[in-house]
Amino acid sequence: MKPPTFDSLSVGDEIPSLKTPAVSRHTLALYCGASGDHNPIHVDLDFAKSSGLDDVxxxxxxxxxxxxxxLTNWVPQSAIKSWKNRFSAMTQIGDSVTCSGKIIEKFEDGGEKFIRLELQTNTECVQTIIAEAVVVLE
Amino acid sequence: MDYKNYINKTYEPFTIEVEKGRLRFFAQAIGEQNPIYQEESTAQEAGYESIPAPLTFPFSITMDAGQSFNVLEDMGIPKTKAVHGEQGFIYHKPICADDVVTGQQKIVDIYEKKGGALLFIVTEISLSNQRNEPVCDLQSTIVVRNG
Structure with missing residues (x-):
């Protein structure tokens, strides 16, 4: 798939979104092992309850x-220059995560062309991440 | 308690070997289906030296090194009072399988909000590869509920 060109994009354009299947305990067990984040709050129901939560x-x-x-479905990974995420709410078991993004700025710097994106993740009921990324394009 | 004297504290440098199987497992765990994250030959055709680390894998490198949230223990703050507030990445070069990555964590800022009810701890880690090339800079903000 060919990446989009700088000239073909406008401020306000949305990039192709992504919706995941419902997050299950199995999803979290796999991510626990794969990511190296072994905090029991994500996989151990007894621990989660003792911490005052209803579930992991x-x-x-x-x-x-x-x-x-x-992002990498949309442009090659090497095009992504920086990225900042702010976590605003928790994702619960059974939530499906919808990722979306839109172009908020086009700019040139040092002979290269960049776009700035505003990104977010949402569950069915709450926004969980708000983020910004800068991508270099031809 | 005054935590300000932790600003500019640096932690022990670390080295992590990036393993091919681990990168495949990580890609599967986030549902990544692009074959460049599974097959070395496909990754090489796409211009990578080997299977590339997905965008968020650098954070796992710092977890493996025990250099993520360890500042809490160092500062005597219970983990249960803290949440991951922000996570930023600046990418310089791809990290690929078989890379040997080094880094060192530094506390760059500590500040309070809401009259001291919330404490923000900002840390930075710059990762380099075995050729001393910068690959990725991470900035993390941990938010602690006081009291």
Whole structure:
């Protein structure tokens, strides 16, 4: 798939979104092992309850991983120059994560062409991440 | 308690070997289906030296090195009072399988909000590869509920 060109994009354009299947305990167990984030709050129900939660909660960085997938589905990974995520709410078991993004700025610097994106992840009921990324394009 | 004297504290440098199987497992765990994250030959055709680390994998490198949230223990703050507030990445070069990555964590800022009810701890880690090339800079903000 050919990446989009700088000239073909306008401020306000949305990039192709991504929606994940419902996050399950199995999803979190796999991400626990694969990511090296072994905090029991994500996989051990007894621990989660003793911490005052009703259930385990998803890793924030799992949703960031989904957001990254949306970006690399759209442009090659090497085009992504920087990225900042702010976590605003927890993702619960059974939530499906929707990733979306839109172009908020086009600019040139040092002979290269960049776009700035505003990104977010949402569950059915709440926004979980708000983020910004800078991507270099031809 | 005054935590300000932790600003500019640096932690022990670390080295992590980036393993091919681990990168495949990580890609599967985030549902990544692009074959460049599974097959070395496909990755090489796309211009990578080997299977590339997905965008958020650098954070796992810092977890593996025990250099993520370890500042809490160092500062005597219970983990249960803290949440991951922000995570930023600046990318310089791809990290690929078989790379040997080094880094060192530094606390760059600590500040309070809401009259001291919330404490923000900002840390930075710059990662380089075995050729001393910068690959990725991470900035993390941990938010602690005081009291």
């Amino acid at each position: 909660i998803a890793h924030g960085m799992l949703s960031t991983g989904y957001l990254g997938r949306m």
